[in-house]
Amino acid sequence: MRHFRLLVVGNGVSAYGSYLNMVALNVFIYEVTDSALAAGLFMAVRLLTSVVSGWASGRLVSAYDRKRLMVGADLTQGAAMVALLVAPDGARAGLLYVLAVVTGFCSTLSGVALRSSIPEIVGGELRLRANALLATGRSLAMIAGFASAGVLVAQLGYTAAIALDAATFAVSASVLFSLPIRTNARRRAEAAEKDAGAAAGGAEARERGPSTSSLMLLRAAPVLAVMLVVRAADGLGSSSHNVALPVYSSGLDPSHPATFISQFWATWAVGNIVAQQVCSRFAGRGRWQGPGERAFAIGSCVMSAAFIVVFTGLPTVAAIAAALVAGMADGLTETAYVTRLQAAPDEQRGRLFGLSASVENTGFGLGMLVSGALLDRYSPLHVVGMLHGVAIVLCAALFVVLVRQGREAASAASAAPTERTEPVESAEKETR
Numbered sequence: 001m002r003h004f005r006l007l008v009v010g011n012g013v014s015a016y017g018s019y020l021n022m023v024a025l026n027v028f029i030y031e032v033t034d035s036a037l038a039a040g041l042f043m044a045v046r047l048l049t050s051v052v053s054g055w056a057s058g059r060l061v062s063a064y065d066r067k068r069l070m071v072g073a074d075l076t077q078g079a080a081m082v083a084l085l086v087a088p089d090g091a092r093a094g095l096l097y098v099l100a101v102v103t104g105f106c107s108t109l110s111g112v113a114l115r116s117s118i119p120e121i122v123g124g125e126l127r128l129r130a131n132a133l134l135a136t137g138r139s140l141a142m143i144a145g146f147a148s149a150g151v152l153v154a155q156l157g158y159t160a161a162i163a164l165d166a167a168t169f170a171v172s173a174s175v176l177f178s179l180p181i182r183t184n185a186r187r188r189a190e191a192a193e194k195d196a197g198a199a200a201g202g203a204e205a206r207e208r209g210p211s212t213s214s215l216m217l218l219r220a221a222p223v224l225a226v227m228l229v230v231r232a233a234d235g236l237g238s239s240s241h242n243v244a245l246p247v248y249s250s251g252l253d254p255s256h257p258a259t260f261i262s263q264f265w266a267t268w269a270v271g272n273i274v275a276q277q278v279c280s281r282f283a284g285r286g287r288w289q290g291p292g293e294r295a296f297a298i299g300s301c302v303m304s305a306a307f308i309v310v311f312t313g314l315p316t317v318a319a320i321a322a323a324l325v326a327g328m329a330d331g332l333t334e335t336a337y338v339t340r341l342q343a344a345p346d347e348q349r350g351r352l353f354g355l356s357a358s359v360e361n362t363g364f365g366l367g368m369l370v371s372g373a374l375l376d377r378y379s380p381l382h383v384v385g386m387l388h389g390v391a392i393v394l395c396a397a398l399f400v401v402l403v404r405q406g407r408e409a410a411s412a413a414s415a416a417p418t419e420r421t422e423p424v425e426s427a428e429k430e431t432r
Contacts, residue, residue, distance in 0.1 A: 058354020
């Protein structure tokens with residue numbers, strides 16, 4: 001955990017630069033192209049790249065050293081930022097879309113590699129605490145990035161902000177490279193043993209293809225497959241409140257629309273941090289090993305319901321309280337979901353996280369399109385209610401399935417001893 005804490009610091013520094021750059025790049029794109037359409041196209045290209053790269057990332061982290069992949073992803077993103085700054089003015093417009101592809105692919109690759117590596121870095125018994133610590137660092141980075149972005153861009157300009165982002169990637173890569181951690185050495189050792197002892201089995205695995213193992217795991221664990229679907233629905237709902245928030249804030253205070261947005265996201269992040277810290281504090285105490293699948297279903301319902309409440313026209317204090325609840329529920333579900341995926345074997349874990357990244361980004365991207373179209377005809381409350389309502393229905397269905405499975409397992413466990421003793425009793429009677 002000592003080395004992992006240093007990794008969290010480096011990752012948080014990189015995340016700070018990324019959140020800062022969300023503001024700086026929007027200003028930069030509009031200044032270079034003088035077109036709002038170009039800014040939207042940049043985001044679309046980046047999101048589409050993230051969707052596609054999820055599949056590729058799962059294969060890469062299963063085949064190559066994850067630490068080297070993360071270092072390479074950070075250095076590549078930093079180099080892309082520097083290339084954008086030093087490029088001639090006439091070439092910058094074209095480089096923006098290259099940057100969208102590079103950042104979309106590398107950020108997805110880095111996220112998949114890091115999440116799938118946590119059980120190898122800290123051990124399976126500490127993965128819950130590590131997940132909470134990592135999420136807390138990123139939430140703090142989001143608060144700092146969004147809070148300082150306006151001041152830095154206004155005072156120093158977008159060039160300084162982009163340069164600072166490049167520097168944060170360099171810091172993250174340096175920290176990762178210097179830490180004596182192993183990210184998938186166990187998987188490579190097991191793969192070598194299997195290749196040496198079972199050539200026929202290896203040929204069969206190659207025939208099945210690189211994505212078959214994760215699909216087979218989902219078929220064997222249908223609850224995990226439903227959790228992936230719920231995460232896609234969560235992405236759909238998340239996009240709705242992201243798109244609707246500026247519209248709703250403008251209606252609350254047309255002269256200062258950014259005020260409520262800032263309060264909303266800052267409070268959400270605080271709630272997320274609180275939930276992560278609670279999970280970390282209680283991890284491993286007694287029999288509690290972290291929030292399970294039922295907590296994931298309940299937390300997702302609460303999160304979506306709280307986001308809907310935010311847009312109901314409540315007083316600001318009540319709306320901010322709902323945002324706090326949404327952040328806490330989001331932190332709980334994130335921890336439960338990631339910890340559950342990390343319980344998979346190492347050779348399947350990378351592909352599962354890659355599949356998860358593609359599914360979540362697909363849901364978010366589809367939701368952006370649907371929300372933008374619906375907001376032209378419906379109010380923010382109706383749009384957010386419809387899309388988050390889909391997530392609530394799926395989460396309720398998942399909870400019902402989990403409860404039924406629990407009852408069936410309890411019934412089977414209670415009936416098992418009776419079935420084992422009956423043959424013994426009959427045998428004794430026959431002997432007598």
